[in-house]
Amino acid sequence: MIPQLQKTIIDFVIKKNNKKNYSNDMFSYYAFFEKTPGYFLIKSFLRKRYYLNYIFSLIKYFIGIANTKVNYITRIKKDNKKKNIIVSWAFQNNFDENGVYADKYLKKKSNENKENIWLLIYMDKTLPKKIDDNLILVYKTTSVLKKIIFFYSYILNLFKINFFKLKIFKKMNSFSSTSSQLLEILKKNINTKNVSELLVVYEGQPFQKDIIFFFKEQNKDVKIQGYDHSAPTPLPLNLIYDKYSPNELLITGNAQKIFYNKFLSWPSEKLKIIKSLRFRDEEKSFYTKKIFFPYEIRSPKKYLESIIYLSKLENLNTHIIRNHPLQFNSKKHLELSKDIDSIILAENKNKIENKNFSIFLGQTTAVLIALDLGITCYHICPDPIFDSYSEELWKTIEVKKLSKNLFKYTSKTINNFF
Numbered sequence: 001m002i003p004q005l006q007k008t009i010i011d012f013v014i015k016k017n018n019k020k021n022y023s024n025d026m027f028s029y030y031a032f033f034e035k036t037p038g039y040f041l042i043k044s045f046l047r048k049r050y051y052l053n054y055i056f057s058l059i060k061y062f063i064g065i066a067n068t069k070v071n072y073i074t075r076i077k078k079d080n081k082k083k084n085i086i087v088s089w090a091f092q093n094n095f096d097e098n099g100v101y102a103d104k105y106l107k108k109k110s111n112e113n114k115e116n117i118w119l120l121i122y123m124d125k126t127l128p129k130k131i132d133d134n135l136i137l138v139y140k141t142t143s144v145l146k147k148i149i150f151f152y153s154y155i156l157n158l159f160k161i162n163f164f165k166l167k168i169f170k171k172m173n174s175f176s177s178t179s180s181q182l183l184e185i186l187k188k189n190i191n192t193k194n195v196s197e198l199l200v201v202y203e204g205q206p207f208q209k210d211i212i213f214f215f216k217e218q219n220k221d222v223k224i225q226g227y228d229h230s231a232p233t234p235l236p237l238n239l240i241y242d243k244y245s246p247n248e249l250l251i252t253g254n255a256q257k258i259f260y261n262k263f264l265s266w267p268s269e270k271l272k273i274i275k276s277l278r279f280r281d282e283e284k285s286f287y288t289k290k291i292f293f294p295y296e297i298r299s300p301k302k303y304l305e306s307i308i309y310l311s312k313l314e315n316l317n318t319h320i321i322r323n324h325p326l327q328f329n330s331k332k333h334l335e336l337s338k339d340i341d342s343i344i345l346a347e348n349k350n351k352i353e354n355k356n357f358s359i360f361l362g363q364t365t366a367v368l369i370a371l372d373l374g375i376t377c378y379h380i381c382p383d384p385i386f387d388s389y390s391e392e393l394w395k396t397i398e399v400k401k402l403s404k405n406l407f408k409y410t411s412k413t414i415n416n417f418f
Helices: 003-022 039-044 047-069 142-164 174-191 204-218 254-262 300-311 331-345 366-372
Strands: 072-073 084-090 116-122 136-139 197-201 221-226 248-251 269-273 288-292 320-322 357-361 378-379 399-400 406-413
Touching: 003 039, 039 072, 047 142, 047 174, 072 174, 116 174, 136 174, 142 174, 174 204, 197 204, 204 221, 248 254, 254 269, 300 331, 300 357, 300 378, 300 406, 320 331, 357 366, 366 378, 366 406
Parallel strands: 084 116, 084 197, 116 136, 197 221, 221 248, 248 269, 288 320, 288 357, 357 378
Antiparallel strands: 072 136, 378 406, 399 406
8 A cells, every 4th residue: 555655646746747857946856854835746646635835834934034044254365276166064063163164974174175166055053263265155034024025025026027937926936936046155255157066965955956957057068966965765855857857976885876867757877876885884782772862843642652563562661762863952852762672671570581683663764774774764654655664665675564553674786786
């Protein structure tokens, strides 16, 4: 049932994408790790009752335009001769005292090659005291007044440029406002016609696709690569191939290549397998006998029901809970952790046997890292159609459904994804 529904979803998305010949707007950004209009469009395709959620999400991303107002800092001079651009994300702990940036996805530093210009989307509130002289650091403004002014000026400018054009409505959202600002920042600080290479830490986000397409139009000979920095989600439809995609996508395993070619329309010659830059030295011990939490706790009741079910099959006494690194202070996460500890204590008092396995909650790609290391995985999925992996789509994974929301995975061979 689940594999068939997953294939139906893929067919639905591919048909819509082929009809439009592009997927760079909010209506076709099908990232299931975010509650985007694209996500709810698919949910409403499966169950009509979600159509109201789809409408609300459109309103949310319209209002969200105000929260996309960004500022930036840079020491780059526009008359520089640099020809390479790297687009990635940055956090405060990525910078040393001298302002040198270390990218956690590419394992590169900004001072290693001064021919590179880094366009960095900054994710923390406190800015680094110094930044290297080849960085553009883009960060969200905190000023409420500036947000309001930006919202109205963005809408007015849209009407001024696109009046009487249907596409105006497709740009009235936070994805498009982000894209327009980032492109203006690039054009203001870089001689874009001189760029010969563009590398994007790639997630198929609309702003990434807009940057890629801009440089494709600037110069047909520009080398454009995307780096797929994470293991794939069960349905990685945010990475569907179209004219806005990189000329070459760097991936880290044969399992991705087979899936992306067969289901996401990627030509085989545009997929290049490399050793993972991000996950180089993963220790098996880190992924063994753990309970991994997701970023978002959507259905705590379903997690607890599955933990109770699993605790009757396996001994969980020595399993350690690993909270999501960005949710250490989340009340929901802390409460769920306490509840799971109580279940383990109550259900596993007299059990001795303790096998080598780990448990993963919600939509997560960490389960694939563990499988590649030869670890048996239990996956608790609040929404199995979107959260669970199926062996009909991912041929290297053996899947056993234990209950409505609980799945057991073993890998048929190792090193499929990394």
